[in-house]
Amino acid sequence: MGGDRAPGEVVAGARRAAEEHGIEIVLVGRPEALGDTGGLAVVPASEVIEMGDEPGAAVRRKKDASLVRAAEAVRDGKAAAMFSAGNTGAAMASALLRMGRIKGVARPAVATPLPVPGTTPTVLLDAGANAECQAAWLVQFAQMGSAYARARYGLDEPRVGLLSIGEESGKGNSLVKDAHRLLLEAGGVRFIGNVEGRDLLTDGVDVVVTDGFSGNVALKAMEGALRLLSDAVEGALPPDAWETVRPVLEGLDPEAYGGAMLLGVEGVCVIGHGASSATAVANGIVVAAELAAADLVSAVRSAIAA
Amino acid sequence: MGGDRAPGEVVAGARRAAEEHGIEIVLVGRPEALGDTGGLAVVPASEVIEMGDEPGAAVRRKKDASLVRAAEAVRDGKAAAMFSAGNTGAAMASALLRMGRIKGVARPAVATPLPVPGTTPTVLLDAGANAECQAAWLVQFAQMGSAYARARYGLDEPRVGLLSIGEESGKGNSLVKDAHRLLLEAGGVRFIGNVEGRDLLTDGVDVVVTDGFSGNVALKAMEGALRLLSDAVEGALPPDAWETVRPVLEGLDPEAYGGAMLLGVEGVCVIGHGASSATAVANGIVVAAELAAADLVSAVRSAIAA
Numbered sequence: 001m002g003g004d005r006a007p008g009e010v011v012a013g014a015r016r017a018a019e020e021h022g023i024e025i026v027l028v029g030r031p032e033a034l035g036d037t038g039g040l041a042v043v044p045a046s047e048v049i050e051m052g053d054e055p056g057a058a059v060r061r062k063k064d065a066s067l068v069r070a071a072e073a074v075r076d077g078k079a080a081a082m083f084s085a086g087n088t089g090a091a092m093a094s095a096l097l098r099m100g101r102i103k104g105v106a107r108p109a110v111a112t113p114l115p116v117p118g119t120t121p122t123v124l125l126d127a128g129a130n131a132e133c134q135a136a137w138l139v140q141f142a143q144m145g146s147a148y149a150r151a152r153y154g155l156d157e158p159r160v161g162l163l164s165i166g167e168e169s170g171k172g173n174s175l176v177k178d179a180h181r182l183l184l185e186a187g188g189v190r191f192i193g194n195v196e197g198r199d200l201l202t203d204g205v206d207v208v209v210t211d212g213f214s215g216n217v218a219l220k221a222m223e224g225a226l227r228l229l230s231d232a233v234e235g236a237l238p239p240d241a242w243e244t245v246r247p248v249l250e251g252l253d254p255e256a257y258g259g260a261m262l263l264g265v266e267g268v269c270v271i272g273h274g275a276s277s278a279t280a281v282a283n284g285i286v287v288a289a290e291l292a293a294a295d296l297v298s299a300v301r302s303a304i305a306a
Numbered sequence: 307m308g309g310d311r312a313p314g315e316v317v318a319g320a321r322r323a324a325e326e327h328g329i330e331i332v333l334v335g336r337p338e339a340l341g342d343t344g345g346l347a348v349v350p351a352s353e354v355i356e357m358g359d360e361p362g363a364a365v366r367r368k369k370d371a372s373l374v375r376a377a378e379a380v381r382d383g384k385a386a387a388m389f390s391a392g393n394t395g396a397a398m399a400s401a402l403l404r405m406g407r408i409k410g411v412a413r414p415a416v417a418t419p420l421p422v423p424g425t426t427p428t429v430l431l432d433a434g435a436n437a438e439c440q441a442a443w444l445v446q447f448a449q450m451g452s453a454y455a456r457a458r459y460g461l462d463e464p465r466v467g468l469l470s471i472g473e474e475s476g477k478g479n480s481l482v483k484d485a486h487r488l489l490l491e492a493g494g495v496r497f498i499g500n501v502e503g504r505d506l507l508t509d510g511v512d513v514v515v516t517d518g519f520s521g522n523v524a525l526k527a528m529e530g531a532l533r534l535l536s537d538a539v540e541g542a543l544p545p546d547a548w549e550t551v552r553p554v555l556e557g558l559d560p561e562a563y564g565g566a567m568l569l570g571v572e573g574v575c576v577i578g579h580g581a582s583s584a585t586a587v588a589n590g591i592v593v594a595a596e597l598a599a600a601d602l603v604s605a606v607r608s609a610i611a612a
Contacts, residue, residue: 165434
């Protein structure tokens with residue numbers, strides 16, 4: 001029920017994921033609002049958390065919201081993973097409150113894969129869950145992000161960088177300087193040092209850790225640059241040349257990678273862009289299914305316990 | 307003498323600024339290293355601060371460095387402005403230590419204009435001078451950035467946004483929340499509220515204030531995204547179509563706007579990219595000359611005193 005184009009595009013994307021990828025789907029929402037589900041199962045939920053609702057309060061108040069019921073379905077083993085294109089904060093709150101936090105995790109973090117041409121994406125976390133962070137949390141982000149890169153991209157020893165404003169270890173704010181020291185000694189993390197904003201979309205690093213404020217700023221700044229450049233290129237080219245380049249630019253859109261995942265909770269929760277099309281929804285569902293099949297939650301549990 | 311392509315491209319750019327724009331130039335550096343200066347005046351300076359030097363220490367130790375002598379020339383009224391493509395931190399330290407801070411300014415900040423198609427650039431500050439900030443400093447950044455937008459772009463009442471991770475006033479880290487409150491009551495600032503990373507390159511805001519860590523992360527993330535997309539577009543297009551679109555993309559390059567300015571010191575100091583070409587150097591010199599002619603320093607002084 002969540003997202004700017006729900007339920008139409010969400011149901012269409014779910015049907016596509018079922019038909020094209022053989023993924024077993026359970027829709028969660030108001031049965032009468034969903035239209036033709038193509039025979040997909042429906043878990044009824046009478047309430048909807050709107051995009052503008054305050055996340056924590058909404059999850060506590062709207063106990064029969066589709067987001068809450070979806071998280072409960074994962075908790076209860078009735079679903080292997082959840083996907084939502086709705087209110088990001090509420091999706092995170094639902095996952096955290098209903099699935100619970102993995103033991104030992106100080107703060108769950110949002111991991112967003114950033115497309116890099118010719119190689120595996122860079123996993124950026126925290127992309128926005130925690131506006132204020134402690135250095136020790138960033139070490140856990142490194143461990144969780146490494147587990148993600150191993151499980152999803154098959155990297156044996158993902159290279160972890162710390163987002164800063166200079167490569168030297170002394171560069172950055174006090175959070176970064178403290179985190180740098182801790183990461184040098186952290187177990188299970190192949191720390192390669194500081195990286196900069198311009199390294200995010202390169203082959204030089206696999207996982208980039210940062211606080212949720214800087215991570216979200218970087219993510220949205222890149223999205224803005226992508227949109228601006230796409231529009232400029234479209235405006236400058238004749239239509240046929242634009243059609244040549246359009247799929248290339250679309251392939252660089254983080255949306256195409258199926259959305260962000262909340263790492264550190266006891267279940268798979270993938271969050272798509274609010275404006276997700278049916279294609280983006282289908283991609284997100286495929287990602288959620290892959291992460292469940294790869295048992296990412298167990299991998300994160302082990303990484304944190306190690 | 308500073309920059310990856312100095313002195314060749316720097317001298318070439320200076321000559322172009324003199325020849326094409328009628329700007330009176332004084333080169334600062336080792337006379338024997340400069341090659342054919344085309345008759346431009348030279349202030350001799352025997353030392354060079356290298357890109358890898360620690361800024362503060364280098365400025366104190368190398369008293370006859372070209373950067374230091376250039377800042378002294380501005381201080382002594384022998385030049386109206388300085389431009390450097392060298393070590394950014396050392397250029398800032400030279401300007402701060404030799405020109406001095408404007409009375410009342412807590413911390414000078416780097417202002418970087420971001421190109422926006424079809425309208426005036428967005429002035430982003432702090433783009434990297436202060437990795438850690440206090441909320442009151444961000445209010446001064448808003449005042450100084452507004453003075454810049456008025457002086458350089460002729461905007462009467464520039465719209466000032468506060469970089470955050472959500473538009474609502476409650477979104478962000480504690481620095482942003484405190485700064486939001488202070489900005490609502492700040493004099494001489496037309497505060498329009500929080501903006502996000504994706505707003506930086508749009509017509510929705512004229513000046514964006516943030517701490518130097520987030521500002522630098524955002525700037526470099528956009529640079530990285532633009533470079534990646536440019537390469538991708540070039541790779542996908544036939545050569546003639548690429549030649550159509552190339553000037554459009556080059557116009558979106560922040561470098562084309564002539565570099566960053568250190569605001570809050572008693573003189574004009576414009577800092578170009580280390581890899582500046584002759585064109586970028588010439589652009590930067592033109593910007594420095596414009597800002598001197600517009601008497602930006604007096605404008606900043608008034609904005610802070612008000």
